[in-house]
Amino acid sequence: MSITLPSLLVRLTWLLAPGRCVLCGLASHRQRDLCDVCETDLPRVIDPCPRCALPMAPGVSGSCGPCLLRPPRYLSLQAAARYEDPADLLVQALKFGGLRAAAKVMAEVMYERLPAASLPPDAWLLPVPLHPWRQWRRGFNQSTLIAEELARLGGWRLITRAVRRRRSTRPQSGLNRAGRRRNLAHAFEARPGRVPGKVIIIDDVVTTGTTLDALTRALLHAGATEVHAWAFARTPP
Ligand SMILES: [Zn+2]
Numbered sequence: 261m262s263i264t265l266p267s268l269l270v271r272l273t274w275l276l277a278p279g280r281c282v283l284c285g286l287a288s289h290r291q292r293d294l295c296d297v298c299e300t301d302l303p304r305v306i307d308p309c310p311r312c313a314l315p316m317a318p319g320v321s322g323s324c325g326p327c328l329l330r331p332p333r334y335l336s337l338q339a340a341a342r343y344e345d346p347a348d349l350l351v352q353a354l355k356f357g358g359l360r361a362a363a364k365v366m367a368e369v370m371y372e373r374l375p376a377a378s379l380p381p382d383a384w385l386l387p388v389p390l391h392p393w394r395q396w397r398r399g400f401n402q403s404t405l406i407a408e409e410l411a412r413l414g415g416w417r418l419i420t421r422a423v424r425r426r427r428s429t430r431p432q433s434g435l436n437r438a439g440r441r442r443n444l445a446h447a448f449e450a451r452p453g454r455v456p457g458k459v460i461i462i463d464d465v466v467t468t469g470t471t472l473d474a475l476t477r478a479l480l481h482a483g484a485t486e487v488h489a490w491a492f493a494r495t496p497p
């Protein structure tokens with residue numbers, strides 16, 4: 261497990277004073293472990309494309325140009341924040357610092373900012389699976405922790421054990437778009453009969469969307485008819 265210094269500091273502050281803001285360490289003065297100031301600081305995606313959650317030019321309606329040319333397999337992607345300071349700190353505190361309170365905070369912000377009404381009410385939540393070896397080394401799947409909190413908040417059902425990550429893919433960083441697609445092709449295996457018709461994939465951060473696309477491909481092959489995605493953060497272009 262790699263721990264960055266900022267995430268370690270956040271974790272230590274929180275452990276010493278539970279019930280406080282997971283980002284600044286001050287009393288949050290409310291139920292949520294995130295103070296008003298830090299929550300307002302979480303940068304929103306301005307004018308997001310409904311298919312890829314990247315910002316669109318002002319005044320453009322429908323999907324962005326790249327999505328019109330090459331639509332992703334998932335029908336929609338919504339993200340609660342841009343993957344920039346301090347949203348990135350929250351993600352790293354969970355993923356690398358193991359601060360589980362961050363998962364609850366991220367789910368609460370997602371549930372508040374993202375329009376749940378735009379998604380089918382009978383959909384099931386599916387956290388992006390990690391390869392079993394990586395999950396064993398990390399001790400948890402950060403997307404599962406977020407999805408469990410979201411399921412509690414919105415009354416959704418959770419998909420477990422219907423999809424597995426087939427082999428440990430090489431790190432995606434450093435590969436171009438085509439390389440990423442090849443690297444991830446067939447990375448997921450969904451079991452027919454275990455996959456419901458409508459699925460909302462839950463992820464902590466979406467960078468290029470190729471992981472989501474590969475997962476959607478496996479779900480559609482296994483019988484899903486409608487796949488959407490919710491992420492806490494979206495990496496800006
Ligand atoms: Zn704060």
Ligand SMILES: [Zn+2]
Nearest residue numbers: 309312324327
């Ligand atoms: Zn788009």
